[in-house]
Amino acid sequence: MTAPKSMTIAKAINESLRTSLETDPKVLVMGEDVGKLGGVFRITDGLQKDFGEDRVIDTPLAESGIIGTAIGLALRGYRPVAEIQFDGFVFPAYDQIVTQLAKMHARALGKVKLPVVIRIPYGGGIGAVEHHSESPEALFAHVAGLKVVSPATPSDAYWMMRQAIECDDPVIFFEPKRRYWDKGEVDTSAVPAPLHRARVVREGTDLTLAAYGPMVKTCLEAASAAEEEGRSLEVVDLRSMSPIDFDTLQASVEKTRRLVVVHEAPVFLGTGAEIAARITERCFFHLEAPVLRVGGFHAPYPPARLEEDYLPNLDRVLDSVDRALAF
Amino acid sequence: MTAPKSMTIAKAINESLRTSLETDPKVLVMGEDVGKLGGVFRITDGLQKDFGEDRVIDTPLAESGIIGTAIGLALRGYRPVAEIQFDGFVFPAYDQIVTQLAKMHARALGKVKLPVVIRIPYGGGIGAVEHHSESPEALFAHVAGLKVVSPATPSDAYWMMRQAIECDDPVIFFEPKRRYWDKGEVDTSAVPAPLHRARVVREGTDLTLAAYGPMVKTCLEAASAAEEEGRSLEVVDLRSMSPIDFDTLQASVEKTRRLVVVHEAPVFLGTGAEIAARITERCFFHLEAPVLRVGGFHAPYPPARLEEDYLPNLDRVLDSVDRALAF
Amino acid sequence: MSVKSTAARSSRGGAKRRGGAGRKPELVQLLTPEGERVEHSEYSIDLTPEELRGLYRDMVFTRRFDGEAVTLQRQGELGLWASLLGQEAAQIGSGRATRPDDYVFPTYREHGVAWTRGVDPLNLLGMFRGVNNGGWDPNQNNFHLYTIVIGSQALHATGYAMGAAKDGSDSAVIAYFGDGASSQGDVAEAFTFAAVYNAPVVFFCQNNQWAISEPTERQSRVPIYQRSAGFGFPGVRVDGNDVLAVLAVTRAALEHARSGEGPMLVEAFTYRMGAHTTSDDATRYRLDEETAEWAAKDPIARLKTYLANEGLADEAFFAEVEAESDALAKRVREGVRAMPNPDPMAIFDNIYADGHALVDEERAQFAAYQAQFEGSEEGAAR
Amino acid sequence: MSVKSTAARSSRGGAKRRGGAGRKPELVQLLTPEGERVEHSEYSIDLTPEELRGLYRDMVFTRRFDGEAVTLQRQGELGLWASLLGQEAAQIGSGRATRPDDYVFPTYREHGVAWTRGVDPLNLLGMFRGVNNGGWDPNQNNFHLYTIVIGSQALHATGYAMGAAKDGSDSAVIAYFGDGASSQGDVAEAFTFAAVYNAPVVFFCQNNQWAISEPTERQSRVPIYQRSAGFGFPGVRVDGNDVLAVLAVTRAALEHARSGEGPMLVEAFTYRMGAHTTSDDATRYRLDEETAEWAAKDPIARLKTYLANEGLADEAFFAEVEAESDALAKRVREGVRAMPNPDPMAIFDNIYADGHALVDEERAQFAAYQAQFEGSEEGAAR
Ligand SMILES: Cc1ncc(C[n+]2csc(CCOP(=O)(O)OP(=O)(O)O)c2C)c(N)n1
Ligand SMILES: Cc1ncc(C[n+]2csc(CCOP(=O)(O)OP(=O)(O)O)c2C)c(N)n1
Ligand SMILES: [Mg+2]
Ligand SMILES: [Mg+2]
16 A cells, blocks of 8 residues: 555556556557657656557557557457547547447447547647647547546546546546646545546535536636635536536535536537536426536637637636526 | 429439539539439439539548548639538548638638538438438537538428528538438528528427427427327427527527427437527526437447337327426 | 549559559469469469369358348348349458458458358348347457448558557458548558558458449549558459459468568459449449459359369259258348347447446436336327 | 567568669759759759749748747747748748649648748748637638648648649649658548549658657658559659759649649658757657758758859858848747737637627627626636
8 A cells, every 4th residue: 555646647647557557468558659759748758668669659640540450459459548649639530439439349239348548638728729729528428339537636637547448448538638737646545436426526505516627626716716705616526528427416406506517618519518408307496597507619719819718717617606696 | 483393302402402503613512422323312313414523523432531622622712512421421521520621711710711511411210221320410510610400391401402502601411311202392482591590390389399300300290299189389490500599499488488309319418408508598487397308319329120219209209298298 | 724534534644653563464363254274473372172162162152142131131121231242252262361360350241251251141131131230249250340431440450460469479360441442541541550560461452343333443543452552561453253363362461461571452353243232223323234244254153164174073063052052041031030129228238338327327218218108009108 | 470660660661662662763852962963864953043042042031930930939929839940942942833823731830831932921920829720811822721630731732623623724732741641541532532533733741750759660661752653643752951852843743733644742851850849859759860960961051052162142142141031030020029919809700701690699798708807907807
């Protein structure tokens, strides 16, 4: 039993990959620049040096090729962890993900398993150029056969990645890139919560804020700010977008009677739409206000100098909280 | 002024393409097998014969290539109407659609327009093998820069296609393939409703059914069946999934106070989720029941012998109507 | 300058730039359409009479159950069928070149290859009947599921081959695809990955001249076997209606792969004698003359002629094969008719290996919904 | 059999199968690294002293404002910059080969090509500063927007060329992409479409040896210029640091395209002297020796030597170019600093050409939301 260590989300994922590579010889890490460079975010730093080119594989610049060959490797018994360099570059692989990776287990009536993890650094807030700041999670969560998760803390980053790699289903693992350098405690010997279980990360009584990945921190900040105004907000870290843990959320909303969902992705047909629809159905007589959503606009992710305006922030969250409380 | 003619949806689209080819020399039709064969559904029947290989173009078997070159042709001033042979085969083109077609107008600060129509025969009910029966509209409606529509009648098929071709934005045109052979009146000289306007196709007072494409007919049948049981259902044909005409729907729901949304696509993160979320927000104090949704399950589209069970049908719609009325 | 007609354009481009083609005969052939054995400088084969008769038997069986499937579709027992008529030699020859431990990635038309791998034809028919979307265990015969999205499986095969190499195994992998598929980006990416990782995979393109209604000139203006050179591995064109040549060339290609030489492309030049599928009407786009021309190159007829002329098989043998294939057809016919419809609750099976809360919820809701109708006619609940 | 190290594998594959390479010198060169003019059997060029000085001026200017952009990024004025250092000859030579009515599809690094098309460098900097995602009018200089998704623009270029041919125009199109991009399915599909439709497009691959941290062997085990033959059109490798050779070869390729001969592939063999972008740390993956080796092949130095040795330019000219480039750098620096941030409401602009109800709704909501803060500090509303 090792003592908890303080580390960044980036380091936690690196450690998680390292441990997985160590404990299971079938685990592979693959993607563009994951080798010597350690990835553009250094998430795979040092892994090729220690595990060799055979297990930490620099691939040609072709995302469909990365996922398509990862499927083949999984068919051969490997457990590939494939990196997509940035959110906006997953689309060339979308066909392989949607028509093959997601459906092959069912197609084979269960005879084939595809334990492939696709790591995608996602979301904005880092001042990047086009295609480097998107949040496409709804486009994966809508597709049956995929599991979709996103950690918000170093501990979850570490454990959820280990669980994702151990999972026999394909997992799309969205990494909140602007939180890569946030620190937190990681206890590598703790027994983790199930991969798809939501977590109440702050208790409150007046309204529930639901978020995942990068927006959990924003919601916690909003809850602190609201406290100063005498409002008690509960914050739920959903952790998983497919499946979504509606039971935990429902319990929270039955208590607080109000819900605001926050994500960076565009609101229109974002995960918040499903959450609003389903929680309204489950809690129809409990809700004092409609479920409100805070998220991106129906617009291409804007140039960096506008992203502060585009992204949900403390003010936008609190504005919706005000609106919900005004009902 | 020509007299209204009775024709199938298939024929109406064919006529619409023909008229567009005739009236605008910049209009092109392209795709796999659209030439001599007239497409696997014969939607482009006779067009290559009459307009030549230069305007009705058989393409190599590569969907990304079809959409990518359609973008280039549009940049050169053409108005390509590209066919994707079946819903499940649009994914190789998804990257070009999402990262290029949808975003180029904004990227160019409006200096470039991409009037590309992508025709996709979609939905199930025809007893086909895998990938031939899917309803991926939410995956396009979530993406800013695209417009997404689906006609339910021959008249709409004719006019909406003409409007889509005339539109300066990219339009994803979902054709309800199992309704291709349904007949109806087409008045090619009538002044059409705007492309993105919803239409109340049956008036009622007790509950609103909202649908588009293939499910409009199912909803109309459900409304007839309900009438025999003394229930008055209003049916709204949404016609457009991006944008969605929430004003028309809101007016209907404010009257009926109950809404059931029906689509073939999986419920989870389907367009019904957005409709439920937004209508609940707009009509919070009007709604007597949560917005209910009838649609596909979170499962790969099943083999043909199970599709009757998988697809929303009269019974499933009426079951939800019962549930909504029981609130 | 305007775009000229396909024919003019492709022949010009083709003629001018065939380049490497002069180096070797363009089409490897060991048995002529007339049934005469010929030799080839690079590829040779020496089969026992029994092996030769085996190939014949395989081809006849394949054609027979394929034809039966067409009939079953006409009778409404299948929703669709993609006939391999005319491609028996390409499939039997290449399939018989594989070892049991090799792995095969088919398209949706490799019924003959499936046969050589020991997959029961009935298993293939499930997806065409609409009772499943695949459904056999790929690892039982190292024969992957049929893949419908054109070209996808080329990457799966490459990844599998990368894995086989990592394992230190000397198994090889073979990926089937069509002439149309050669245009898909996935196939090109598979070429790149296979070359860069030196993966032991053979890309086997059955150029049957058509991708539904489009002739091969809509996909390429040079012969497809030439595609691989620019990716750094060899390509060869073989007479796809000559089972001996296909066997010899595929064996050599698999040997090339398994011995560490990396990938290889084989283009089997053949012809789709039937329509694309039972849903297709080939008369809309192709001429009878072409079909007639290819009928004269029939893969089974030429082997039969050879066997008969050389005294390698007698009438009794041919009659026996005929009888056996009738029995096979009967078994297939009866088997298909007896295939039960799946239980509606199967919709919720095998979506995830490790479970998913939403699926559980929807399964339970659907079960409750279905229970309403229990004991009543369909829809009688209202 | 196991996957062996890249080097061993790729050289083996390469050596064995370079095939066609023997037929012509592998690299077209007209000006050696030492600044000596050499002749080439297929490609020749005859430029006036003024034209030669013009190329020099272009390259110096390009390098200068590129360097200025790197500095501006360090100073926080730009979010990112992708330097073309070392690739000036490849870009100026090819850009100067285009006619005004030709159309250019760049990647994100074609600052030198943009210069030759008359695009103001300041326009290029907008997206790197984060004030827009492109933002110049592509039709003003027939220079398309920078495209970041690797390989996509190859298809746009092909479609555009198909359209140009349809119009009966004799304009040609040139599509730029990198060595890494050669692996993308979209590039292969562009090759297929261009060949099948005989589109007047030149595919111009700047092989700068690296795709971020990956050397070209991770993309191909044979030279990239060989890729096109298997698609039915010619490819040629040119010394990408030799502006004369690049100009000659690209001119010929564009001529080939516009005269109805169809597409052509040009591989400019060059080197990325800087890091991939200002965010990259090239010391993590490449050796100084390699950079030093390529520094000796500098494209500007060799032309300068040639001009000086041949008496085609004097010190006054070089000094003048230096002074002008300083002025350009100053203009760029000041222009960037003066670039205003866009209005937040611009988020809602130009998403659709014909309007969209949801955008209207969100625009109105956001305006109302923003109005709350009017007159107050940011966030002061609470
Ligand atoms: C990605 C994709 N696009 C389109 C289709 C529809 N489709 C099915 S078969 C076919 C033609 C395939 O031609 P080819 O590759 O030559 O194989 P063949 O059918 O001749 O065996 C097409 C276009 C598909 N299955 N997948
Ligand atoms: C589809 C896609 N995947 C990944 C990236 C991230 N990325 C940006 S540049 C680059 C390397 C490009 O290399 P190359 O094509 O050789 O061009 P160069 O940068 O050397 O000019 C990568 C991987 C991207 N922009 N697009
Ligand atoms: Mg074919
Ligand atoms: Mg490069």
